[in-house]
Amino acid sequence: xxxxxxxxxxxxxxxxxxxxxxxxxxxxxxxxxxxxxxxxxxxxxxxxxxxxxxxxxxxxxxxxxxxxxxxxxxxxxxxxxxxxxxxxxxxxxxxxxxxxxxxxxxxxxxxxxxxxxxxxxxxxxxxxxxxxxxxxxxxxxxxxxxxxxxxxxxxxxxxxxxxxxxxxxxxxxxxxxxxxxxxxxxxxxxxxxxxxxxxxxxxxxxxxxxxxxxxxxxxxxxxxxxxxxxxxxxxxxxxxxxxxxxxxxxxxxxxxxxxxxxxxxxxxxxxxxxxxxxxxxxxxxxxxxxxxxxxxxxxxxxx
Amino acid sequence: xxxxxxxxxxxxxxxxxxxxxxxxxxxxxxxxxxxxxxxxxxxxxxxxxxxxxxxxxxxxxxxxxxxxxx
Ligand SMILES: [Zn+2]
Ligand SMILES: [Zn+2]
Numbered sequence: 001x002x003x004x005x006x007x008x009x010x011x012x013x014x015x016x017x018x019x020x021x022x023x024x025x026x027x028x029x030x031x032x033x034x035x036x037x038x039x040x041x042x043x044x045x046x047x048x049x050x051x052x053x054x055x056x057x058x059x060x061x062x063x064x065x066x067x068x069x070x071x072x073x074x075x076x077x078x079x080x081x082x083x084x085x086x087x088x089x090x091x092x093x094x095x096x097x098x099x100x101x102x103x104x105x106x107x108x109x110x111x112x113x114x115x116x117x118x119x120x121x122x123x124x125x126x127x128x129x130x131x132x133x134x135x136x137x138x139x140x141x142x143x144x145x146x147x148x149x150x151x152x153x154x155x156x157x158x159x160x161x162x163x164x165x166x167x168x169x170x171x172x173x174x175x176x177x178x179x180x181x182x183x184x185x186x187x188x189x190x191x192x193x194x195x196x197x198x199x200x201x202x203x204x205x206x207x208x209x210x211x212x213x214x215x216x217x218x219x220x221x222x223x224x225x226x227x228x229x230x231x232x233x234x235x236x237x238x239x240x241x242x243x244x245x246x247x248x249x250x251x252x253x254x255x256x257x258x259x260x261x262x263x264x265x266x267x268x269x270x271x272x273x274x275x276x277x278x279x280x281x282x283x284x285x286x287x288x289x290x291x292x293x294x295x296x297x298x299x300x301x302x303x
Numbered sequence: 304x305x306x307x308x309x310x311x312x313x314x315x316x317x318x319x320x321x322x323x324x325x326x327x328x329x330x331x332x333x334x335x336x337x338x339x340x341x342x343x344x345x346x347x348x349x350x351x352x353x354x355x356x357x358x359x360x361x362x363x364x365x366x367x368x369x370x371x372x373x
Contacts, residue, residue: 012349059368211343219312225368235336
């Protein structure tokens, strides 16, 4: 039987990459501390900052919201109902319930009202659902935060998400994306500061935190994420991790420490200007969301 | 034995030819790695070598998720 490193009670959690066994209470404490350390390491925000957490009803965003609240940060939730049938219904219900449980406000919008549900958009747009979804999420998050006086957006991206993206960007040598792969994206050109306080927390660690804190989260996968290549990369990296614990954390952390600074030295940044229609920052005259809206409108007129 | 497990919001019956298995056998039966999945037995997270019997309430958590975009 493994014993907790701190109190020698029976351990529930063993973290191979940190060679650490912990009981329930000490694990929850360890998790909060690790989030706090990450916030400080990357100078993400301070106690007096108002933070908007992007919540989806999944383990990562709810665990993040919980940890920030435990640590004494003023973190409110923002939820977008994507209109993906039962999946969206359940995730909205769980998110609402959770916000009541921790006593923090949750702001909700519905894509059905703003544009149209993802399954409908998907009929008119050939891009993968996940990329359309990511685009609209980024757009409404940024707009809502600005309109409501939030200076910081926090998302639940975990170590496995970041390592999988880093791996994919490295396979393709996508310098443009590698240059932006940092757990803090500064405020600039109409974009609000975005941070990822779970970037050094693995997916399993975040799920264990949710389970041990009694968070009810949506375990089902979004039906549209099926076959996402990011899962293949995650499975592959986890095979390496099993053989040699700590690989993912090293891959990601050492990129940030050694490679990221070098990439920053080469200058050439896209120029952003306000979208002609809505005023949100964009590379083109018209931003991608307004563009999508125009396209959908045109197609509807044709019907 | 037939073992009832809760997995991703659903109940599944796993079939083993022994009456006692280990948590890692349950993960293996579902094709999951211990790097991103774990077993909750009677409300507690357990080590991969923990014994599981038919009387245990078993929940398997698969932490891997896809489609997240920054
Ligand atoms: Zn302890
Ligand atoms: Zn626009």
